[in-house]
Amino acid sequence: MNAPVKPDALGIGARPFAVPDPIIRFEQVGKTYAGRSRQQAVAALSGIDLTVPAGAIVGVIGRSGAGKSTLIRLVNGLERATAGRILIEGEDVTALNEAGWRRRRREIGMIFQHFNLLSSRTVFDNVALPLEIAGTPKATIASKVEKLLALVGLADKSGRYPAELSGGQKQRVGIARALATDPKLLLCDEATSALDPETTQSILALLRQVNRELGITILLITHEIPVIKEICDRVAVIEGGRIVEEGETFAVFTNPQHPTTARFVEAVTGVEVPAHLADRIRPEARPGSEIVLRITFTGENATAPVISRLSSVVGVDVNILAGRIDAIAGKPFGSLLVSVPSRIPESEAVLGALRNLGLKAEVIGHVS
Amino acid sequence: MSPEILRLIGQATLDTLSMVAVAAGIGTLLGLPLGVFLATSKRGELFAAPALNAALGVLVNATRSTPFIILVVAIIPFTRLIAGTSIGTTAAIVPLTVASVPFIARLIEGAVREVDQGLVEAARAMGATPLQIVRKVLVPEALPAIVLGLTLAIVSLIGFSAMVGAVGGGGLGDLGIRYGYQRFMPEVMATVVAVLIVLVQFVQSFGDRLARRLNKRLRQG
Numbered sequence: 001m002n003a004p005v006k007p008d009a010l011g012i013g014a015r016p017f018a019v020p021d022p023i024i025r026f027e028q029v030g031k032t033y034a035g036r037s038r039q040q041a042v043a044a045l046s047g048i049d050l051t052v053p054a055g056a057i058v059g060v061i062g063r064s065g066a067g068k069s070t071l072i073r074l075v076n077g078l079e080r081a082t083a084g085r086i087l088i089e090g091e092d093v094t095a096l097n098e099a100g101w102r103r104r105r106r107e108i109g110m111i112f113q114h115f116n117l118l119s120s121r122t123v124f125d126n127v128a129l130p131l132e133i134a135g136t137p138k139a140t141i142a143s144k145v146e147k148l149l150a151l152v153g154l155a156d157k158s159g160r161y162p163a164e165l166s167g168g169q170k171q172r173v174g175i176a177r178a179l180a181t182d183p184k185l186l187l188c189d190e191a192t193s194a195l196d197p198e199t200t201q202s203i204l205a206l207l208r209q210v211n212r213e214l215g216i217t218i219l220l221i222t223h224e225i226p227v228i229k230e231i232c233d234r235v236a237v238i239e240g241g242r243i244v245e246e247g248e249t250f251a252v253f254t255n256p257q258h259p260t261t262a263r264f265v266e267a268v269t270g271v272e273v274p275a276h277l278a279d280r281i282r283p284e285a286r287p288g289s290e291i292v293l294r295i296t297f298t299g300e301n302a303t304a305p306v307i308s309r310l311s312s313v314v315g316v317d318v319n320i321l322a323g324r325i326d327a328i329a330g331k332p333f334g335s336l337l338v339s340v341p342s343r344i345p346e347s348e349a350v351l352g353a354l355r356n357l358g359l360k361a362e363v364i365g366h367v368s
Numbered sequence: 369m370s371p372e373i374l375r376l377i378g379q380a381t382l383d384t385l386s387m388v389a390v391a392a393g394i395g396t397l398l399g400l401p402l403g404v405f406l407a408t409s410k411r412g413e414l415f416a417a418p419a420l421n422a423a424l425g426v427l428v429n430a431t432r433s434t435p436f437i438i439l440v441v442a443i444i445p446f447t448r449l450i451a452g453t454s455i456g457t458t459a460a461i462v463p464l465t466v467a468s469v470p471f472i473a474r475l476i477e478g479a480v481r482e483v484d485q486g487l488v489e490a491a492r493a494m495g496a497t498p499l500q501i502v503r504k505v506l507v508p509e510a511l512p513a514i515v516l517g518l519t520l521a522i523v524s525l526i527g528f529s530a531m532v533g534a535v536g537g538g539g540l541g542d543l544g545i546r547y548g549y550q551r552f553m554p555e556v557m558a559t560v561v562a563v564l565i566v567l568v569q570f571v572q573s574f575g576d577r578l579a580r581r582l583n584k585r586l587r588q589g
Contacts, residue, residue, distance in 0.1 A: 076493055105495035116490035119585045120508040129504065130494040161584040181494075 024052040030083030059232035077101035109178030113190035168199035188220035249329040281365035289368035290339035383538035395468030403476025460537025475517030512583035519575025
């Protein structure tokens, strides 16, 4: 049950043309925290295989305690792996010493749930900090910081202190700071979990912009499925220190294989049955009851005029019970709960028509 | 009061100020690095050295648990080694400094431990060295608390300095005891107490204002 399910395990490696090295590759990585005795040692992660292709936005989702914080900290050496190998741009970083890690870290930006801005420094000086640490000349720092503040939309807040900013503005400063040393990779540690939904959207839009316009690869961890849905090209689901499912976001969302994944995606794909309706659905037909169908739309089909087609072509009345159409990783996806008459000719005709439209339809019960 | 007494009070005030200033200055110079080290050298911390940390902790506690008047007498050989003499205002600076270093170190340790560990993690993620983290993150972020701690240390030193009369150190405390108490001159005692109150008030309110100015965590109007 806990075996990783990878719908496209062969996807990247099997492509016939040359693919650039992935920016991060985890190979059977494990992390065990030593306890006072062997019995007290805690395995935070085990058998992690994960690939982050250059230019992608990859999300790792899991509940608190699943190991995702540890996982993201292995990438910049804030935590050290105790098993397996981690390759960054092809270099095995598992054996790096602290000085080697410091050089590596200057090429990896990181943003945090609680922003971690220095309260004693202005916005400008916060963004300048990684450049000071890297020994960049003052004049270069000034022009660089101005550019970054303009990018994140805070050019007018340069002289303010973090205490004077809103949460969203603080995270923008965090992003500007993380980009200061021109990293190829940005790590986001629950970057939107302390923000309200509206601010979350604006920060996600900024991250997408950073990814597209600057070509920066992003690895993020979150417990919020909307974050994955909104911006991630690929997603890994982590539970109990193991990756239980991994793949392209759209594929994972529309066809989850692992129960944990299914629970996570239900909330956003609208596939769950509303509570008021679930009470009325019976497993067997009764005289005069109707069949409840769940129609799932994916990709191109999501925009098909299915209801009008059913009424006009098949000539049955379709009763809409619940539904939702949304975009996942930029592709439309949705599901619709409908009831149709359960008499044999009509119901057969409806199912046939849906198949012809290329839609997935399943009978989930009967309602009277 | 005679002009002679007023002159004595003036001289004693200067003596107190110079003893306290030198002891606080050297105390900060030595106590700051010691305090930062104590705050960053337990297991798993920036300069992890748990054994040294524990040893220094014992030393600091030992010095701090010795009553100051005992310390003054106990370290007379050391005082003579440093100051060339064990009597007088200059010699009195030695025990004052010895008492202030562990006191200031503990105050600074507390201030540095209050700094959010998230900031240390952020700085590490930027590739900062442990020394850069101390210079650019820990000390600046702890500065308001450090200033308040030093204020407290200076106020305590003003109090301690009254005891160094026991080894022939000058200053306000010595004057109060010798003239106010032993020669039955209550007006001298009252003046000494008044000057001490003014000094402490001044130091405290200056420290408070400086700490508030440095603290950017609050929205400023």
